[in-house]
Amino acid sequence: MPALPVDQWLRRFRRRARPDRRGGVSVKPRSIYILPTKQGMLLAVVILLMLTGSINYGSNLGHLMTFLLGGIWLTAILHTWRNLLGLGLQPRQVASVFAGQTADFTLLMVNVSALDRFGITLKCKKISGDSVDIPANDQRLLHLLIPTHARGELPLPDISLHTSYPLGLFHAWTYARLDLRCLVYPKPAGSGEPPSAPVYTRSDTGDRGFGADDFVGLRNFRPGDSPRHIDWKAHARERGLLSKQFGGDRTEEVRLDWDLLPKSDQEKRLSLLCRFILQAEEREQSYGLRIPGQKIESGMGSVHRQRCLTTLARFGADNETIR
Amino acid sequence: MKQSVERIATPHLPLPLSLVTGLTLLPHGMNLAMPVNLYLVALLGWRIASLRLPRLQPGRWLLLSATLSGVFLVYTQYHTLIGRDAGAALLAVMLILKVMEAGKRRDIYVSVFISYFVVITHFLFDQSLLLSLYLLLVMVCQTALLLEINRVKPSPNLYQPLIKTLLITLQSVPIALILFVVFPRITHPLWNLGSGSSAMTGLSDRVTPGAISQLIESAEVAFRAEFKQSPPAAEQRYWRGLVLWDTDGYSWYTDPERPLADTSPKITHLGESLAYDIFLEPHNRPWLYSLDLPLKAPNQARLSGDFQLLMEKPLTRPLRYAGLSTTDYRTPKLSPDMRQRALQLSGNLTQRQRDLVARWRASAMNDSRLVEKALDYFNANPFVYTLTPPIYNDNPIDEFLFEGREGFCEHYATGFTQLMRLAGIPARLVLGYQGGEYNQLGDYFIIRQYDAHAWSEVWLAERGWVRIDPTAAVAPERVRYSIRSDLGEEGSPALFRIDHGGVVGSLFHQFALAFDSANVQWRRWVIGYSREHQFSLMRGLGFDFLSPAQWGLITIGMIATSLLVVGLRITWQGKRREAPIQAVYRRFCRRLSRLGIDRLPHEGPMDFATRASRRRPDLATQIKRITGLYIRLRYGPHSREADRRSFSSQVRLFRPPRRYRKRND
Numbered sequence: 001m002p003a004l005p006v007d008q009w010l011r012r013f014r015r016r017a018r019p020d021r022r023g024g025v026s027v028k029p030r031s032i033y034i035l036p037t038k039q040g041m042l043l044a045v046v047i048l049l050m051l052t053g054s055i056n057y058g059s060n061l062g063h064l065m066t067f068l069l070g071g072i073w074l075t076a077i078l079h080t081w082r083n084l085l086g087l088g089l090q091p092r093q094v095a096s097v098f099a100g101q102t103a104d105f106t107l108l109m110v111n112v113s114a115l116d117r118f119g120i121t122l123k124c125k126k127i128s129g130d131s132v133d134i135p136a137n138d139q140r141l142l143h144l145l146i147p148t149h150a151r152g153e154l155p156l157p158d159i160s161l162h163t164s165y166p167l168g169l170f171h172a173w174t175y176a177r178l179d180l181r182c183l184v185y186p187k188p189a190g191s192g193e194p195p196s197a198p199v200y201t202r203s204d205t206g207d208r209g210f211g212a213d214d215f216v217g218l219r220n221f222r223p224g225d226s227p228r229h230i231d232w233k234a235h236a237r238e239r240g241l242l243s244k245q246f247g248g249d250r251t252e253e254v255r256l257d258w259d260l261l262p263k264s265d266q267e268k269r270l271s272l273l274c275r276f277i278l279q280a281e282e283r284e285q286s287y288g289l290r291i292p293g294q295k296i297e298s299g300m301g302s303v304h305r306q307r308c309l310t311t312l313a314r315f316g317a318d319n320e321t322i323r
Numbered sequence: 324m325k326q327s328v329e330r331i332a333t334p335h336l337p338l339p340l341s342l343v344t345g346l347t348l349l350p351h352g353m354n355l356a357m358p359v360n361l362y363l364v365a366l367l368g369w370r371i372a373s374l375r376l377p378r379l380q381p382g383r384w385l386l387l388s389a390t391l392s393g394v395f396l397v398y399t400q401y402h403t404l405i406g407r408d409a410g411a412a413l414l415a416v417m418l419i420l421k422v423m424e425a426g427k428r429r430d431i432y433v434s435v436f437i438s439y440f441v442v443i444t445h446f447l448f449d450q451s452l453l454l455s456l457y458l459l460l461v462m463v464c465q466t467a468l469l470l471e472i473n474r475v476k477p478s479p480n481l482y483q484p485l486i487k488t489l490l491i492t493l494q495s496v497p498i499a500l501i502l503f504v505v506f507p508r509i510t511h512p513l514w515n516l517g518s519g520s521s522a523m524t525g526l527s528d529r530v531t532p533g534a535i536s537q538l539i540e541s542a543e544v545a546f547r548a549e550f551k552q553s554p555p556a557a558e559q560r561y562w563r564g565l566v567l568w569d570t571d572g573y574s575w576y577t578d579p580e581r582p583l584a585d586t587s588p589k590i591t592h593l594g595e596s597l598a599y600d601i602f603l604e605p606h607n608r609p610w611l612y613s614l615d616l617p618l619k620a621p622n623q624a625r626l627s628g629d630f631q632l633l634m635e636k637p638l639t640r641p642l643r644y645a646g647l648s649t650t651d652y653r654t655p656k657l658s659p660d661m662r663q664r665a666l667q668l669s670g671n672l673t674q675r676q677r678d679l680v681a682r683w684r685a686s687a688m689n690d691s692r693l694v695e696k697a698l699d700y701f702n703a704n705p706f707v708y709t710l711t712p713p714i715y716n717d718n719p720i721d722e723f724l725f726e727g728r729e730g731f732c733e734h735y736a737t738g739f740t741q742l743m744r745l746a747g748i749p750a751r752l753v754l755g756y757q758g759g760e761y762n763q764l765g766d767y768f769i770i771r772q773y774d775a776h777a778w779s780e781v782w783l784a785e786r787g788w789v790r791i792d793p794t795a796a797v798a799p800e801r802v803r804y805s806i807r808s809d810l811g812e813e814g815s816p817a818l819f820r821i822d823h824g825g826v827v828g829s830l831f832h833q834f835a836l837a838f839d840s841a842n843v844q845w846r847r848w849v850i851g852y853s854r855e856h857q858f859s860l861m862r863g864l865g866f867d868f869l870s871p872a873q874w875g876l877i878t879i880g881m882i883a884t885s886l887l888v889v890g891l892r893i894t895w896q897g898k899r900r901e902a903p904i905q906a907v908y909r910r911f912c913r914r915l916s917r918l919g920i921d922r923l924p925h926e927g928p929m930d931f932a933t934r935a936s937r938r939r940p941d942l943a944t945q946i947k948r949i950t951g952l953y954i955r956l957r958y959g960p961h962s963r964e965a966d967r968r969s970f971s972s973q974v975r976l977f978r979p980p981r982r983y984r985k986r987n988d
Binding site for chain 1: 407428429432433436439440442443444446447450455458459462466469470472473474475476487488491492494495496497498499500502503506508509639640849850851852882886889890893894896
């Protein structure tokens, strides 16, 4: 949905809480916006009607009650404002996702005050995040789910905190910009086989740890080992977590080369490459990646996978930096 | 913009909403027509039942028919849909119907807003202090519902939202008071929707036999009077209301076709004048009451030639006014047409009346002797003062004087007045109240409907108009003590009761008086607050030169100040209070830095202590002890109160000398 030009222009004057040295923001008194809600305006009309009735019947008590309600209406502004004031928001983490998936931005909301806060909602544009109550001197994790469309780095857009506590008559909100970026991998293509046949290379030095054919031995489990290779029986015998080592006289290697792909759109190629990486990982083949300007040697495992996918995600953006 | 917490479900709220609605509508039990009340109770009961048994929840058509039948019911009961009674009933019906379908947050908002409106409709029926306090609490409960729908999780207990709401309400009180004092009061209604159906009790402008004895049944307050100096004795407390000149032989009245010439009467008062304030309940009549005789009229009324205080319009709102009277007076000469009117006789005179008066005339040398003769007549003959006199039909005065001889004050007063006129003495009938109960706590008198009284005034050449109370001749105790009608039994005779109840009775009476005193203050400062008060307040403060626009600005300024104070308060209130242990430790560090040993930003307490001890070996034990305590308190699993105290006291006593002196120096 295209934003109105006026809206964009106004956005430049928006007061936002800016991150401090540790990356967190806290809500400052003058960066809180506040307006009556629909209910607030309805109550204002009701109060005017009550005043008219009180005047008409000359009821002093009616006047008094009406004015009290008017006072409550005004005081609610302060309480709604106070409910946001001084809240802290810190970036936590966000897991990388493939384009089209939803990025889960996790933020920590900190209430460093002796005041309980209620009904605080995290929002980003039109997307509502979690709503929470935070007692005094406490903190809560908030999730903001933002759908992704294109690969690349997705910075957390301007977020806003909203509340209408205590009475729902006023709606207070504040904007904040946090430095939290989600790496969006290209969307894996639907199907396809890598263009090149696997390259088999002899290994004279023995290839412990590579291949999948012959059992070679056991070694201690290291993070990143496939759970399928864990010797569960040994584990059941309480000998600890051991990984089975496989070897073979040949190593299956997939070369994923940009130039070997059919000529097409850049994004399509990236998404094909992405698919091949996932596929190779699934088949436990080792793979290397070559795209214009970058080459990654053959390898396997989640770290390698992440490196390759990151390269794909950043493709183009890095080129620019090189230039 | 979409509401943030909008999507949070509120399944726990309809029951509290229904209960609060019940509390809101409760005082209407006495105000609305019975069928409307039954309708409201039935629907509320249905609602509460349907919350427990969801299959009872009415569908859309059933709700629609309930709505139509509710409106129809109100219309059939009141024959209109506007005005005070019908309007209040209609609003109550609207509220209950909204509550019937309330499930979503929007419905709860609307229900609460309608119930705010219902609260102020109660004040059109009753304005007592008790009801106001009750409704204030109801309003807090209603507002607490709003609080509940704007948080994510329901409150763990009932007090939390109520206390928070009470706090917000209290913070709003200054604004309410400012507006209440300053907001201009308009004296006439914007539009007239009728003054309601309930008749107001009080004296009427026509005395028929039995009119006053009806009033005696009522203990309602007519007005309250507060004297600026010592009050007159009970025998002197005649509260003059209106003067009746004309009679048709059956009832007494003042012919509106023949208004009295409005000559402002000149009174020579012999005694001192008495100043007092009267807090008059609305009685829907255009006259005010004053102590006999008024010397000048308050701002709201004029003083007529026969010493009545008359207003332009009937009094429909409580009124406070200042009176100035005297009980010892001489009135000026009687004008010819007044004399003529005060001697006018009705057609129902009988021969025995004439004979009686002629007998008095023969034996009395002057008018005042004749009046005494007449009073002696009432005293010497077996006249009985009773609330339940026999019914006199054809010629009530004659039958009373010569046959029944049982009567109430109106019988005595009318009979006496007629006999005086027959004797050629100008006489007129005065209606008002007599006596009143003294409230010690508030230092004022309460005058109730059962204090209603009628008496006569005769014109004597040497004294002017003189008040004569023939009832006093028969039953002097009526004038000295108040009557209490036995309100428990309908139609039972009123008894003269001098209040000597038991201890409990007297305690209860004391309590009732204290409560009435609070109510009086309430009436004076809140209900009776008027345009006149506003003006006098502004004059008193010396601000009467300000224009309305300036007043508006000042009001806004005052409200802004009040909001600022609240804002500062709630901002400070929530400020983080530093853990006291850290503050104390910082003080310790400051003391050390005075010696030139500064704690580096990266330095932990332990490292700092080591370094400091190396620089000042003489302080090493103290530093070690303090640091040890600090680490235990700050990072240990439990902090003990004893440690905490010893930590603070040790830091407080830690005053190291500037220079390091070796011990062997």
